[in-house]
Amino acid sequence: MVRRHIAGRGISDARVLDAMASVPREHFVRPGLSHRAYADGPLPIGEGQTISQPYVVAWMAEAAELGTEDRVLEVGTGSGYAAAVLGLIAAEVYTIERHAVLAEGARERLHRLGYGNVHVRYGDGTAGWNEHAPYDAIVVAAAGPDVPEALCDQLVAEGRLVMPLGRPWRGQSLVRLRRGPKGSFTREELGAVRFVPLVGQDELPLRNAPMRPPPASRPRPESR
Ligand code: SAM
Numbered sequence: 773m774v775r776r777h778i779a780g781r782g783i784s785d786a787r788v789l790d791a792m793a794s795v796p797r798e799h800f801v802r803p804g805l806s807h808r809a810y811a812d813g814p815l816p817i818g819e820g821q822t823i824s825q826p827y828v829v830a831w832m833a834e835a836a837e838l839g840t841e842d843r844v845l846e847v848g849t850g851s852g853y854a855a856a857v858l859g860l861i862a863a864e865v866y867t868i869e870r871h872a873v874l875a876e877g878a879r880e881r882l883h884r885l886g887y888g889n890v891h892v893r894y895g896d897g898t899a900g901w902n903e904h905a906p907y908d909a910i911v912v913a914a915a916g917p918d919v920p921e922a923l924c925d926q927l928v929a930e931g932r933l934v935m936p937l938g939r940p941w942r943g944q945s946l947v948r949l950r951r952g953p954k955g956s957f958t959r960e961e962l963g964a965v966r967f968v969p970l971v972g973q974d975e976l977p978l979r980n981a982p983m984r985p986p987p988a989s990r991p992r993p994e995s996r
Contacts, residue, residue: 773797777812778830785834791860792830797823799885800853819871821968823851824913828965830857835934835948835962836909838862843904845926847897847970848913852878852890858911859890866904868897870971898972900926907931914970915944927951934962940969 774793783789798809800823805815814822832854838844842862846855849869855878859865867890869875875894882890893901897912898920905926912923912935919935927933931951938944946962 773810773812773826777827781827783827783830783834787838787840787861788830788833788857791833791857792826794860795853795856796885797826797853799881800851800856817851817874818877819874821850821871821874823853824967829854831946831962832911832913832934833857833861835946836911836932838909842908843906845901845904845907845910845923846913847900847910847923848968849875849878849892850913852882852887852892854911854913855890855892856882856885856887859887862909863889864904865890866893866901866907867891868893868895868901870894870896896972898922898970902926909933910935912936912970913967915940915965915967916970916972919947919949920970920972924949924951924957929953929955936965936967940967942966 774789778792779789798806801809801815812825812827814825817823838861843864844858844862846867849855849867855865855867872894875892879892900922906928907926908928908931910923910927910933915936915938929951933949935947936944937947944965946965948960948962950958
């Protein structure tokens with residue numbers, strides 16, 4: 773899988789490739805689907821959610837430009853697979869999941885497999901995880917119309933935030949925000965993706981929210 777679907781499609785960060793080769797994806801999928809664990813596709817994990825396509829996990833990890841000393845926040849734990857990958861590259865990973873049953877399953881799985889630097893919390897990730905902020909990198913594994921402001925606030929200067937922006941299931945773009953030394957943000961579009969919706973605090977899918985203007989025309993982030 774790594775040679776063909778990850779390196780073969782352009783991921784070149786050696787630490788990302790090593791982590792992808794090391795995490796046993798068959799432990800993160802449902803038992804009846806383990807024969808498809810190393811196909812390059814998303815799979816259902818319950819609660820209407822999916823474990824992401826391996827290529828996209830690797831792409832987001834590479835885009836986050838992780839260092840070995842970095843503290844990372846992930847929004848959307850799901851199965852815990854991407855958190856395990858991030859945990860092999862960075863120092864500490866804090867990951868939040870809004871479905872209690874998924875959060876509990878991921879916590880138990882990550883503990884059993886020995887990913888001791890990955891910390892799982894049940895809750896709404898759009899508010900971030902302030903107790904452990906600021907983060908060197910934030911990876912959001914669900915799509916919304918805009919980056920939640922709390923996440924921008926919890927990023928260090930020079931930090932990276934990677935998130936799919938756009939309407940649920942269609943027309944989404946993977947975006948990287950980079951926080952400058954004075955708090956302004958630059959934004960890069962990395963390519964087309966398709967993610968499940970990021971669901972906000974009020975339990976309403978953000979799909980019902982109007983599309984906001986891009987960060988350049990908003991007070992935060994301040995510039996592209
Ligand atoms: N990273 C996961 C993995 O490796 O299995 C896959 C993530 S799945 C594509 C997206 C996840 O984001 C779902 O489990 C969903 O419940 C979660 N999610 C959506 N909105 C959320 C929110 N506001 N806070 C936390 N999790 C959220």
